Amino acid sequence: MKKNIIRWAAALGSLTLATTLAACGGSSSAGGADADFPTRDITMLVPYAAGGPTDISARALATEMEKELDTTVIVENRPGASGITGLSEAASAKADGYTMVFSTDDSFVQSVKRTTPYSFESFDAVGGVFTQPYLIVVPSSSEITNVEGLRKAGKLNYAVTGWANPTHVNQAAIFGDLGLDATAIPFDGAAPAAQAMIGGQTDVAMLDAQAVMPYIKNDDLRVLAVLTADGERLDYLPDAPTFEEAGLPVDNQTLTMYGIAVPTGTDEAIVSTLKEATNTARVSESFTKLSEDNYMPLLSEEDAANWYTLLQEKSASTVQVMKQYNITVE
Template identity: 30%
Template sequence: MISKLVAQGVVGVLLASSTVAFAQDYPNRPIKMVVPFAAGGGADIVARAVAAPLAKRLGQPIVVDNKPGGGATLGADLVAKSSADGYTILYTTPGPQMTNPYLMSKLPYDPARDLVPVSSVAIVPNVLVVNKNVPARSVKEFIQFAKTNPGKVNYASAGIGASSHLAGELFKQSAGIHMVHIPYRGTGPALADLLSGEVQAAIDSIAVYKQHIDSGALKALGVATRQRSKALPNVPPIADELKGFDAAPVNYISVPAKTPQAIIDRLNTEINAVLQSTELQEQLATHGVIPQGGTQAEMVALVRSEAAKWKKVIEASGAKLD
């Protein structure tokens, strides 16, 4: 019995030693960063902006691999089922781990067991905008307008389950108003109808709407972060009117479960170092994006708290992707 325990202990020590050695050698070949969205979109732009300096710090190329489809589940599933060695990582937004579990009846992976958050990367601020002909100049006035016109005010989104959809539902529930959701196949068609007046409002990325706000075609009523945005310094937070309102999606990195902690720690350290770069901060600022790193524990906690928040919103709205 004693010899058996000793043998097991020796095996455990050898396995632990080999894991440490493996992590110390990491990385020694190119890393694949899977982005579960099409090239050219907001997440893809930020992912590529971060991947270049991160590759320099890690000393290995980072290949951005776009795997769109299934509401971001295809790319997430690919990473979840990859080797847990740090060479396939997921650059993602709330869908795969925070919202899709409640929008879809079945996922091809377990978002809690198969993926492990590493670090937050950025916050992508949304802004509540209305067509220039809507008689409202503030969040308070828009809420009153919607209350006096129940069912006659509609808002556009990039599609069912998109952050622009869920932000609109959160706004409706927080303000106690009834707006009609008009889902589109992407931000482009939604923007076109918003500019023409076919729809009255939307809550989506500042980067999408800023030029139209600057031109006067759209009116910005409130940003969906709890603080003002440098991109729209004169626009107050929606939270000034609706206490605690926050609908700014986080971009973050996840890896397959069972990835050695030493590799997770290395990735977290280097991601946070990259986000301190003035050059990267200025680059992201042009898109209205706020770099935001943090510890792994903070990102794990954020996934849990955001999942709980959006679960309530989704269940109240009845939204489904399948």
Template identity: 35%
Template sequence: MNKLTKSSVILAGLLSAGIAFAEYPTKAITMVIPYGAGGGTDVLARALQPALEKSLGQTIVVSNLPGGGGILGFTKVANAKPDGYTVTIPNNVIFATEGMGNATYKHTDFSYLGNVLTEDYLVAVRADGPWQTWGELVEDMQAHPSKVTFGFSGFGGSTHVASELLADVAGYQAKQIPHDGSSKAVLAAMGGHIDALMLNLGDLSSGLKSGKLRPLVSLGDQRLEEYPDVPTLKELGHNFALTNWRGIAAPAGVDDEVRAAWAKAIEVATQDPAFRQTIAAQGAQVDFMAPGEALDLRMTGLAESFIATAKKLKQ
């Protein structure tokens, strides 16, 4: 049974339980994006917006609220009324910030309404810089500890944890430089203010397509179709892989009617040709999962891994 079939079964079960979709939503929905405009999460939200509005029958207001590497926006959603009218697009960062102790919310303060996509972490450098390969960059960082500046999005966030994990696995020291959002990290790298950076592929997309950034290595399980010449860390001899996810979440406590309506809307939206074209152009993979036991188990597993790692990093 494929993912779409499984999701349809879940939806059928929700429908058979007597949930009336017509009762929700009855007004506009606010989708809080905890980062600035132009980053991967912002692009995803605006690509999803038309299809979600059509399916839900209501306006979705995309509201950018950057700050604290995502903490400000996620905090607003976690503390909102659990009525389905305030949602956000989370990722591994909510687990990382919980483990680092940087946020007041916990991952259990959110109700996961559906997974949308999965994407790889990549390391990139300025295209006209001195490093042509990941091996060259690692050699330089090993030979000159803390000389190379390595950027990421948000102190204590997902890409911070991923950067620290990578440094430990590959055996180097770099000067880690946090930025308030991925778009600022990309601009810093393109402008030569940092030497390298770690971000999700979607967040790096603008810099890579401009030709100003060069991807050196992927942390995914296999090479990316869009960048077939970029090796994975596993290929280079490290038994290590790490991916990110993006979905839709509301404050914990939303009722079954809301969950069912969003499950239906997300499933329909992720099949929309225009949306899939945008995601393909970003190099990400559509990976729809409906709310329910399977998605909750996935979130629990990711939370345990990221929280434990983040706690070690802050010691």
């Protein structure tokens, strides 16, 4: 009888503790993490405007993640200051897994280019998703037909899709290594940059595949070389040589990758849950089709897992090139 009383008392105590925790919104899991995560909607911040490639990709990825997480993933746009506005909000959010950010790497790299409210240490990586190949292109009417012709150009004007962004820093490194007298002409995005080349205002540009492929298909622009994550030719441009094949430098080049991160300090179990959902969503049939339709290959499993580390390693090269070619930002 005494043993039964002890067991009943212990059970009552456990029930009372569980009830108290539930009433207070707490959890008995390590670090105070929600053992049943997620139990409510998750917000995915996108530090760019609605309708762009980052936003469209985020919404497609969120739809697939909802199936894995069994909850709603709400995409909210926070454009401004080259992604700094959105990442600042994400970095200051509560580290509970209910706020994550989906972005290109340039938003994170802003923290080494200038003073920002966040740093690489402000986030824990969830996982990489896909990459944005870069293409070096010239007008179809140009006398430059290959990289060798580019080497002999001597002097040229090159279009960039934003001051001190990857297309600017990358091209400064390329043309500097080739010993060319090259002047950067900034434009507000890839479309105006492409149109400027077609109109004869600039000679060459490095542009992302998603934006420039329509001009290539219309025979308005010619591809000289492609920069890819795996160093392999692109399936949709099988005749275009890679940087490696064309003898162009790759060590000081930054390749745009898209990925998800959460505020640093998020419980490891929650990060693991988000990682599994991200990995499953990104290789889903619908998201794979989206990546193919937009000329943005999925990252390999290894690169997806190491996305944030690769990003940090490349940021050092970005800073070095900016210093070498006196590219400054306010």
